[in-house]
Amino acid sequence: MTNSYASRGLRESATFDRATINDIQRAATTGIYDIRGWGAKRALPHFDDLLFLGASVSRYPLEGYREKCGTDVTLGGRHALKPITLDIPITIAGMSFGALSANAKEALGRGATEAGTSTTTGDGGMTPEERGQSRHLVYQYLPSRYGMNPDDLRKADAIEIVLGQGAKPGGGGMLLGQKITERVAGMRTLPVGIDQRSACRHPDWTGPDDLAIKIAELREITDWHTPIYVKVGASRPYYDTALAVKSGADVVVLDGMQGGTAATQQVFIENVGIPILAAIGPAVAALQELGVHRTVQLIVSGGIRNGADVAKAIALGADAVSIGTAALIALGDNDPRYQAEYEALGSSAGFYDDFQDGKDPAGISTQDPELAARLDPIAGGKRIANYLRVLTLEAQTIARACGKSHLHHLEPEDLVALTVEAAAMAGVPLAGTSWIPGR
Amino acid sequence: MTITHAPAPTNTARITAIDLAVSTVRDLNQALHATDDGTSWVVDTPAGQHNIAVGIDRDLDLVVNGHVGYYFAGMHQKGRVTVHGSAGVGLAENIMSGTVHVTGDASQAAAATGQGGLVVVDGNTGARCGISMKGVDIVVGGDIGHASAFMAQAGRLVVCGDAGEGLGDSIYEARIYVKGTVASLGADCIEKPLRPEHLAELAELLALAGRTDDPAEFRRYGSARTLYHFAAVNAAAY
Numbered sequence: 009m010t011n012s013y014a015s016r017g018l019r020e021s022a023t024f025d026r027a028t029i030n031d032i033q034r035a036a037t038t039g040i041y042d043i044r045g046w047g048a049k050r051a052l053p054h055f056d057d058l059l060f061l062g063a064s065v066s067r068y069p070l071e072g073y074r075e076k077c078g079t080d081v082t083l084g085g086r087h088a089l090k091p092i093t094l095d096i097p098i099t100i101a102g103m104s105f106g107a108l109s110a111n112a113k114e115a116l117g118r119g120a121t122e123a124g125t126s127t128t129t130g131d132g133g134m135t136p137e138e139r140g141q142s143r144h145l146v147y148q149y150l151p152s153r154y155g156m157n158p159d160d161l162r163k164a165d166a167i168e169i170v171l172g173q174g175a176k177p178g179g180g181g182m183l184l185g186q187k188i189t190e191r192v193a194g195m196r197t198l199p200v201g202i203d204q205r206s207a208c209r210h211p212d213w214t215g216p217d218d219l220a221i222k223i224a225e226l227r228e229i230t231d232w233h234t235p236i237y238v239k240v241g242a243s244r245p246y247y248d249t250a251l252a253v254k255s256g257a258d259v260v261v262l263d264g265m266q267g268g269t270a271a272t273q274q275v276f277i278e279n280v281g282i283p284i285l286a287a288i289g290p291a292v293a294a295l296q297e298l299g300v301h302r303t304v305q306l307i308v309s310g311g312i313r314n315g316a317d318v319a320k321a322i323a324l325g326a327d328a329v330s331i332g333t334a335a336l337i338a339l340g341d342n343d344p345r346y347q348a349e350y351e352a353l354g355s356s357a358g359f360y361d362d363f364q365d366g367k368d369p370a371g372i373s374t375q376d377p378e379l380a381a382r383l384d385p386i387a388g389g390k391r392i393a394n395y396l397r398v399l400t401l402e403a404q405t406i407a408r409a410c411g412k413s414h415l416h417h418l419e420p421e422d423l424v425a426l427t428v429e430a431a432a433m434a435g436v437p438l439a440g441t442s443w444i445p446g447r
Numbered sequence: 448m449t450i451t452h453a454p455a456p457t458n459t460a461r462i463t464a465i466d467l468a469v470s471t472v473r474d475l476n477q478a479l480h481a482t483d484d485g486t487s488w489v490v491d492t493p494a495g496q497h498n499i500a501v502g503i504d505r506d507l508d509l510v511v512n513g514h515v516g517y518y519f520a521g522m523h524q525k526g527r528v529t530v531h532g533s534a535g536v537g538l539a540e541n542i543m544s545g546t547v548h549v550t551g552d553a554s555q556a557a558a559a560t561g562q563g564g565l566v567v568v569d570g571n572t573g574a575r576c577g578i579s580m581k582g583v584d585i586v587v588g589g590d591i592g593h594a595s596a597f598m599a600q601a602g603r604l605v606v607c608g609d610a611g612e613g614l615g616d617s618i619y620e621a622r623i624y625v626k627g628t629v630a631s632l633g634a635d636c637i638e639k640p641l642r643p644e645h646l647a648e649l650a651e652l653l654a655l656a657g658r659t660d661d662p663a664e665f666r667r668y669g670s671a672r673t674l675y676h677f678a679a680v681n682a683a684a685y
């Protein structure tokens with residue numbers, strides 16, 4: 009298409025491209041900023057900019073299909089009496105009931121359970137569907153405290169204190185009126201149909217010294233059984249990780265700027281925070297300097313799509329990864345079979361990001377009972393389990409090629425970078441050189 | 448609206464005394480989590496320690512003699528708890544039901560995000576009293592600090608003294624009653640008429656808190672509901 013323009017002598021501006029022109033026109037028409045779901049859409053330095061060095065003469069590989077390559081991970085052993093052990097180092101990220109339908113939440117729980125991993129609640133509380141279908145359920149503790157209660161806290165297998173999200177570090181949540189049905193409103197103690205804002209700061213503490221007391225409180229309420237995670241959006245990962253450790257976290261969850269969201273201002277999504285590639289190194293450095301790398305686990309997220317991304321994140325020092333957007337796609341989000349309906353909404357399969365609108369043809373980011381009924385939680389659960397298995401098999405394939413009998417044996421030495429930027433950000437040498445910019 | 452708060456303590460058959468100069472907070476909390484309904488507890492020498500008596504879900508009576516630190520009676524679910532002293536940040540945060548009574552002052556974020564129950568502070572509170580409250584009833588004998596009832600969703604906040612700056616900013620459906628002066632109202636919080644049903648609920652709340660103030664001397668504040676839907680013209684309020 010672009011070529012046919014070019015052959016007619018038409019030149020698109022790199023600065024004012026068509027999407028930018030449309031943004032300006034939309035702003036001028038509506039007078040309000042654009043709110044959407046998904047994560048950053050601009051091109052960013054990412055795991056694609058890294059490659060693995062397979063084994064050859066200096067290292068020997070492991071036999072695919074025969075020699076074991078372990079994938080399990082234990083989270084929370086630092087202070088919790090009941091750490092959780094997952095079969096695979098890929099977890100389902102926190103996505104709220106409200107943003108997602110109850111069927112979608114149930115499907116995520118079913119899939120995670122079948123694959124031997126955890127799923128996570130979100131800003132909106134714990135649903136019985138989700139608890140019932142999730143063997144390992146992480147309960148988010150957010151600034152809004154919607155539906156927060158000690159019974160659910162005690163039912164959780166881990167507690168995740170959310171300080172921020174990669175899509176909007178420093179921002180609160182929002183759920184627009186279309187999605188505030190009676191059930192969602194009831195769980196959040198809000199009037200039906202209003203545009204709901206969640207706070208960006210916790211109501212009863214500020215700063216790391218208070219966070220330490222807050223973590224101690226949650227431990228006291230749960231009799232020290234339950235692992236406590238601290239989730240931060242990637243912005244100052246070295247300091248945030250160090251302060252989370254100092255405050256007593258068992259696990260640090262680090263979400264890069266590609267991370268998905270249900271509803272955030274586009275200007276926020278695209279301009280605040282740093283890519284996950286640039287965030288893992290400083291976080292791992294903080295853990296290592298404090299002598300707690302692998303004792304305090306690091307879970308990273310933001311644009312994880314395939315087993316190579318999983319393996320690269322782990323090689324850079326993460327203990328596990330978390331997926332949001334990819335899990336929704338696995339469930340059926342942006343499926344071409346809904347093309348006509350996406351078109352009717354002014355979008356197209358592969359582009360749909362209006363999670364805030366509640367009109368999702370795939371029945372995932374909606375509270376409309378008819379749309380939600382399109383997603384069968386059992387079939388959806390199977391798709392999630394399939395996808396998680398593929399991610400695991402792919403990561404194992406790479407790890408064996410690097411001669412590793414466990415995914416956690418992958419290390420930065422197994423990686424090189426394709427670009428100078430990625431080399432500097434990830435702290436691995438530019439391919440074919442021993443040069444790490446800045447070192 | 449009927450009030451369902453638990454009645455005053457009656458059972459004094461079994462009293463367990465704990466001295467926090469000797470026992471740890473962790474020991475105390477675990478004992479409170481494991482005890483039976485109907486038990487009574489007295490705690491001495493709290494010495495401002497944090498997280499005392501958090502997560503109680505037994506119908507018990509507990510008295511603390513002295514000052515307590517952060518998150519005293521956090522996520523309280525059942526029973527009646529009294530502090531003869533003052534409380535630190537986040538008193539009874541996210542309380543579900545039951546009663547928490549502090550005879551002295553409370554610091555910031557008292558009864559923050561409380562979902563139910565009753566929190567009584569005889570003295571003053573710091574900033575953010577009742578922030579994000581979701582159904583709790585709060586009665587403060589003295590003054591409250593700035594940004595109180597910020598984003599308050601449900602429940603009732605009764606202030607017998609004065610309120611600081613920005614009262615009820617971005618309030619949803621909670622109701623606020625103030626007897627003294629209000630330094631300023633936050634965005635979307637307005638004064639509303641005090642109708643007979645409000646006088647009645649106020650009288651009930653004051654009585655529950657053991658107060659003799661005259662309901663007719665209070666003013667009522669609540670949401671103008673102009674921020675319930677996003678509108679660019681409200682940008683300054685967001």
Ligand SMILES: Cc1cc2nc3c(=O)[nH]c(=O)nc-3n(C[C@H](O)[C@H](O)[C@H](O)COP(=O)(O)O)c2cc1C
Nearest residue numbers: 101102103104130131267268270310311331332333
């Ligand atoms: C629909 C949707 C809803 C989300 N809701 C929450 C939430 O309630 N709490 C939270 O901490 N993160 C939330 N997130 C962010 C995810 O937990 C996670 O950080 C992110 O999706 C990971 O990046 P990825 O989408 O690229 O995999 C949400 C993401 C999506 C896509």
